[in-house]
Amino acid sequence: MYNLVDLTDKKILVVGASSGIGKQTAVTLSRLGAKVILAARREDKLMETLALLEGEGHSVKRFDVQDTDGIEKVVNDIVAESGALDGMVYSAGLGTALPLQQTKPEKINQVFDVNFFGFIETVRQLCRRGRFNPGMRIVGISSVASIRGDKSKTAYSASKSAMDSAVRCIAREVADKGICINSVAPSMTATELYTHYLDKYGEDSETNKDLLKRQYLGIAETSDIANAVAFLLSPAARFITGITLPVDGGLTTC
Numbered sequence: 288m289y290n291l292v293d294l295t296d297k298k299i300l301v302v303g304a305s306s307g308i309g310k311q312t313a314v315t316l317s318r319l320g321a322k323v324i325l326a327a328r329r330e331d332k333l334m335e336t337l338a339l340l341e342g343e344g345h346s347v348k349r350f351d352v353q354d355t356d357g358i359e360k361v362v363n364d365i366v367a368e369s370g371a372l373d374g375m376v377y378s379a380g381l382g383t384a385l386p387l388q389q390t391k392p393e394k395i396n397q398v399f400d401v402n403f404f405g406f407i408e409t410v411r412q413l414c415r416r417g418r419f420n421p422g423m424r425i426v427g428i429s430s431v432a433s434i435r436g437d438k439s440k441t442a443y444s445a446s447k448s449a450m451d452s453a454v455r456c457i458a459r460e461v462a463d464k465g466i467c468i469n470s471v472a473p474s475m476t477a478t479e480l481y482t483h484y485l486d487k488y489g490e491d492s493e494t495n496k497d498l499l500k501r502q503y504l505g506i507a508e509t510s511d512i513a514n515a516v517a518f519l520l521s522p523a524a525r526f527i528t529g530i531t532l533p534v535d536g537g538l539t540t541c
Contacts, residue, residue, distance in 0.1 A: 292521040295320035298420075299374035299520060300365060302350055302409060305332035307478040308428055309378030310339075311509035312516050316376075317341045319517055324369055326350035326361075327379070352379045352405030362412040371420045374520045375413055377406045378428040382480050384439040395442045402446035407453060410468065414461050424520045425468040427454060428512070431535050433472060447472075451531045458529030467528035469519050474535035476507040504536035 299316055303309035305327035313323050313336055322344035325333045333347045346369060350361050366372065381401045385394055406427055413419055432440055433447035454470045461468065475481055475498060488494040499505065515534045518524055533539050 291523050292319055292517050294374075294517065294521060297321045297373040297520070298324065298369055298371075299376065300324045300326060300372055300413075301376045301378065302326045302352065302405075303376075303378035303380065303428070304336050305329050307378070307480075308473065308476065308509050308512045309376065310336050312376055312378060312513040314339050314341075315510065315513040315517050316520070317345065319521075321374075321520075322369070324348055324365055324372075326365075352409065353400045355400070355404055355408045358405070358408045359412050362409065362418065366418050371418055372413060372423060373420050374424045374426075375409065376426050376428070376516055376520070377409060379405060380428065382443055385442055386439050387441065390441050395445075398442040399446050399449070402443070403449045403453070406450055410457060414464065414466060419464070419466060421465045422522070422525070423466045424524070425466065426516050426519050427468075427470040428516075429470040429472040429531055431472050431474045431533060431538055433531070434539065454531065455529045462528065467525065469524075469527060469529065470531045471512060471515050471519065472531050472533045472535065473507055473512045474502050474533075474538040476509060476512060478509060481506060501541045502536040502538040503541075507534065507536055 294316055299321045301309055301313045301323055304313045304325040313325055316323050317340035324346050325336050326348045327333055328351050330349050337347055348365055379401055381398050383398050410425060427450050429450050430447045432444040433451050451470050454468050458468050512534050
């Protein structure tokens with residue numbers, strides 16, 4: 288039987304694999320045959336993800352994306368241990384909500400360190416000779432916040448817009464290396480963030496009802512996002528690069 292999304296023996300690094308979308312993405316990739324390198328700050332959480340993976344050949348690497356100066360060494364270590372990579376998913380992110388009067392430069396930098404600067408440095412290091420296999424594919428987890436404004440989301444939305452803009456530029460620069468890079472922009476997804484959202488507003492609140500009216504396919508499951516990521520990592524998506532794919536339950540059509 289023909290399998291459109293076949294990742295058998297593909298070595299894929301998932302940054303931010305300790306929870307949420309990153310965690311589910313790692314599980315989904317393992318089910319599709321990939322050998323997954325799990326990366327995040329908390330090794331105990333990574334071990335929990337590792338226990339959920341199917342197949343063999345997976346590994347764990349402590350990875351603090353805020354330490355941009357240390358990313359080169361981490362990438363070197365990963366390649367030395369696992370060999371050149373076939374893919375990378377960047378799912379590390381801070382969803383910090385900051386009212387304008389609290390959006391000071393140091394707070395903006397904290398968000399950008401994780402959401403943007405860590406992404407760029409990881410991509411930069413992976414795109415160096417000897418660290419990737421021909422046809423490597425990179426996917427950044429962005430957000431519909433990159434194109435939709437909301438109160439207290441200035442820093443977060445700006446960081447995701449920066450990711451999407453960078454993807455378009457990097458795609459042109461690495462195409463001659465046979466690398467494709469894209470981002471996926473989820474809307475509200477059933478993660479810890481949505482739990483906090485419901486704690487704040489309530490499931491029966493007008494705020495939540497308004498969200499569900501605009502996001503008319505409902506709240507996404509992490510698997511919905513992971514499936515889109517898996518497709519973009521697969522050879523089936525070889526002719527797609529430099530785009531941001533909304534996975535948003537219709538939100539951006541309203």
